[in-house]
Amino acid sequence: MGDASGDGIAADGERPTHDVRLSAFEIDATPVTNEEFAHFVRDTGFITDAERLGSSSVFHLLVSAPTEDIVGRIAGTPWWIDVRGAAWRTPGGRASSLLGLDDHPVVHVSWNDAQAYCAWAGRRLPSEAEWEYASRGGLAGARFPWGDDPIDGSDGTWRANVWQGTFPAHNTAADGWIATAPVRSYTPNRFGLWQTVGNVWEWCDDRFSAATYAESPLVDPRGPDHGTRRTLRGGSYLCHPSYCNRYRNSARSSNTPESSMGNAGFRTARSLP
DSSP states (O other), rough: OOSSSSOOGGGGOOOOOOOBOOOOOEOOOOOOHHHHHHHHHHHHHOOOHHHHHHHHEEEEGGSSGGEEEEEEEETEEEEEEEETTTBBBBBTOOTTTTOOTTTTTSSSHHHHHHHHHHHHHTTTTOOOOHHHHHHHHTTTTTTTBBBOSSOTTTTSOOOOOOEETTTEEOOOOTTOSSSSOOOOOOOOTTTSSOOOOSSSSEEEEOOOOTTGGOOOSBBSSOOOOOOEEEESSSOOOOOTTTTTOOTTTTTTEEEEETTOTTTOOOOOOEOOO
């Protein structure tokens, strides 16, 4: 587990690399889709954090909302806009919808929302260690789920949904998508998992600490016992070498458990006997 290639960002705590043993588990082949999340909401009447709080973060090129709904740019990352009415059903704002997006990953869901879905489904969020093991697909030490080859293959075939062009102003959509892609796009890894890197960040169960790898237990690590942030893995459609080199197996990020944004979702897991 950890950054074996030297591509990591020191502040993210991807090192030291270390051995981990995991108990048997099952993990979803794809992130949870809009259609699946809608089934959960219809069954439970659940209201997400973004809906309850009234706004969520939308990438500036994807905003679809009346002017009065624009709260403002996010400090430090001006390409993110706080938009009233942005939520999982309206990912760009009140003028957007899920038309044609049933098989895309649900976004604008917080860690809290993901936990609620898992409780309904009889599942759980994967631990960070489980997520990384699954993403690697049996390729120990590799940068990406497919190995170390570049994300844009020599044959012109893209291997994941990330940003192409000049970030954050112009996306050429050379891989076919400007925002999210259907969850079964590109090619799955050797374990049969689709898009663990790119497309959307994925919540894990663990609290986040940049220092946790130095003290991580060998068997079934579950992250630190204390902390206010939760771990995210895998990068998203906004990742680009000039901005976010985190579309890698070992890359780590985090956010507060009530936070939501237009490029984060989740997949679920289950312990096996």
